[in-house]
Amino acid sequence: MRSVGRPKVWVPAAALVAALFGPAAVQAQADPGQLPVLDIAPSVLNYAQDASVREGLQQAFAAAPVRRGARAPARASLAYDSTPALRGQALLAFAARAPDAASAEAVRTAFAHNDYDKAYRGLIASYGLAADDVADAMTAYLVLGWLIVNRADDPHPGSVQAARDQIAETLADDPRYADVKARGPAGEEFKLLFVATHAGWNSARKDGTLPAYEAGIARNLAMSGFDMKTLDLTGAGFTARR
Template sequence: MRLLLFSPILFFAATLSVDARAQGVFDMSTLTNTLSAPTQPSAGGAARPPAAPAASGAAFRFTPSLELRKRNYAQFIEKTRAATPQGADELQKLFAQKDVIAEIAPALAGFGLRTDDVADAMTVYWLNAWMASRGRSDQNSKEQAQAVRRQAANAMAATGQIATLNDARKQEMAEAFLIQAMLLEAMNAQAKADPAKMAQVQASARTGAKAMSLDLDAMELTPTGFVLAKR
C-alpha cells in the first residue's frame, strides 16, 4: 500500500536498520488456519473466496492524543537506536519536523481506513509487510484493503485481547503498526536497485511478522483478501 509518495521518510530509509519488528501484543498464530484455501477459477473469471464477516468497528477505535503520539514517537526512536543509532537520529529529526501519522491520514482515507483504528493500522502493516516480503510495490485497491481489514479485525477480535485495551494502548499499537508499515514501504522502495539489500528487506519483513506469529510465506494476496498459499 503506497502511502509515502515523496515523503522525507523515503530518504531516511537508507540509514535505517532493515529489522522492522512488529510491536503488537496480538498473537496471530491462529490467523493462518482461518484463511480460505484458494478455490478453482470459475468459467466467468478468477476465484473469489467468501469474504469474512465484519467484526464490530467500535472496539478498534480510539480517541488519539497528540501528547501520547509524541511519546510513541520517542519510544520508537529509542527502540530503533539499539539497532542503528544513525537511523534513530534521522527518525528523531523527521518526527521533530513532521507528524507522519497525520500526514498519511489522507492516503489511508482513500482506502476507507483511518489512523485512529487499531484494525485499520494492522491492515496497513499486514499489507505492507506481505508486499515487502515479496519485493512488490504495486498499489492495492480499496476493495482489497477492506477485505484484509475484515480479516485483521476478525483475527484481532478472536483473541479476546482487544476488549481489554484502553485508548492509550490502542493508540500505541496502531501508531507502531503505521510507522513500521511506512518504514517497510520506504526500505522496499530504496532496495529496488540493490538485490542484496532487497533480500534483507524481504527477510526483515518476514521476521518482523513472525513476532506476532504471522507467517507471510503461508499466504497469498488476492482481490478479496489473503488466502492460503498453494503448496
C-alpha cells in the first residue's frame, strides 16, 4: 500500500511471515496467498449476514455522520477466551469451508506450523484492535475489504476504532453474541479470513491478478450486504458515500 505517514496495519505478507516466524518460514510454509480465500469468504461472512446484524450494520453505516468525539465511545465488550483449543477448532472449521478436499488440505497445511493468531496480532497492533473480541475481528476484515475494493490508503487508527464502535453496537444487540461461546468461533474464523485475505491480496499484486482479486472481494462483500464502493471510512466510521 502507499505510505501516508501512519503505521501500517496491513504490511506485505512475506515481510510479516519473516518477522513473525523467521526468514526460513517464507520458503518453508505453504503460501497463504494461494489459498481459495474467495471461495471460503462467503460462508464465513454468514456470521455477519444474519438479517438483524446485516440490517443493523447497514443502518449504522447509512446514518448521518456523527463526530466520534461528540458521543461516548461504544466499547461494548464482545470478548471471548481465545484458547489454543478454540483456535484449532476454528482452523478445522475454516478449512472445511474450502470448495474441495485438496483446497481444505492446503488451508490446513498453510496454517499448521504458523500461528495465525500471532500473525493477526502483528497486523492489527497499531490500530488498537483486540485479538479476542468478535467485533474487533469483524472490523479488521471489513476494513481490509474496504481498502482492497477502494484501493485506499491506510486508514487512520481513529477511523478503524469508530468502525469498531459501529459494529460492536450492532453485535451487542444480537442475542447470539450475548453468549460468549458463540463469539469465539466467529471471531477466530474472521481472524483466519483476515490473514488469508491479506496474503491473497499481496500475491495478487505480485502475479498481476489484482483486478480480479479486488472484484472477487467486492462481489463477496456485496452479496453479504456490504457494498464497499458506496461507503467511506472516516472519523465517524463507515458512512454512506455522498
